[in-house]
Amino acid sequence: MMMKNVSLLLFLIFATSLSFAQTDTLKVKTDTGNVKKDRKKVEFGPGKTHYAYAYFNFMFATPPEEGTDADIFYGKSHSISYGVRYRLKLAKFFAVGAGVNYTYYAWHFKQNDNKKIPTSIIYDKEKLKINALEADVFFRFNFGKNKKSPVGNYIDIGGYGDRNFSTKRQFTNYINDGNTTGYSDYTGINTGLNYMNDINYGAEFRAGYGSMLLFAKYRLSDMFTPEFKNEISSTELPRLMIGFEIGFHK
Known part of the structure; x- marks a missing residue:
């Protein structure tokens, strides 16, 4: 027991x-x-290994054009982009990244006797409107300290490619209709412009101080098709655009 x-x-x-x-x-x-x-x-955040954020940028075309067959209104010719970027931090001062965006381009043309682009017809107003989807890749170099922003100070160097999904030429004539107002306007629109290349690409440079960036974009490709350049004009619209960007950081 x-x-x-x-x-x-x-x-x-x-x-x-x-x-x-x-x-x-x-x-x-x-x-x-x-x-x-x-x-x-x-590991996910502005100062961490992985980070993603939304952004908006606004850019202006800068002179010169290549050739004499098109004069544009600088200050009115511009682009607007909305998109998102992903950044992968590889070291304290170095990162790589990629992004996608929607971009709208508006090219406003002066009407003079030398004009051949988009056509040689003189109107009271004329512009090209382009809608594109764009992707970019970049190297990011961080420098200095910025206690006011979680993303710090940095320089981005990279490249982009975009695909036009909508191209339009819009033109307007003001006509004296004999009424008390004196004039009425007629606006015409051509879509699906076959003399424009659907794909464009180039280089990008951004200098950022927190959420604010200075942005420069240089187009390496031609906007117009080889057939158009051989038969109508070899003039190219300005390749360089500069402006600013705002990043929406948490």
Whole structure:
């Protein structure tokens, strides 16, 4: 009887010890899992390994054109972009990234006797309107300190490519209709312009101070098709656009 009681006591002690050991092991595993989860959480953010943000930019065309068959209104000819970028931080001062955006271009043309682009017909107003989807890749170099912004100061150097999904030529003539107002306007629109290349590409440069950036974009490709350049005019619209960008950072 005595031996049975001793055996039962030893069994209970062993079972209790095993239970505590399993509980401690489970706690260690759970704590380790929480650490991993917390680590994953802190790896995403403005100063962390992974980061993504939305942005908006506004750019103006800058002289010169290539050729004399088109004069544009500088200050009115512009582009607007909305998009998102992803940045992968590889070192304290260096990162790589990529982005996608929607871009709208508007080219406003002066009407004079030298004009051949888009056509040689003289109107009161004329412009090209282009809608494109764009992708870009870049190298980012961080420098200095910026306590006012989580993204710091940086320079981006990269390239872009875009695909036109809508091209329009819009022209307007003002006509004297004899009414008290004197004039009415007639506006015409041509779509699906086959003399424009659908794909364009170029280089980009951005200098950022927190959420504000100065932006320069240089188009390496030609806007107009080889057939148009051979038959109508070899003039190219300005390749360089400059402006500003605003990043929406958390």
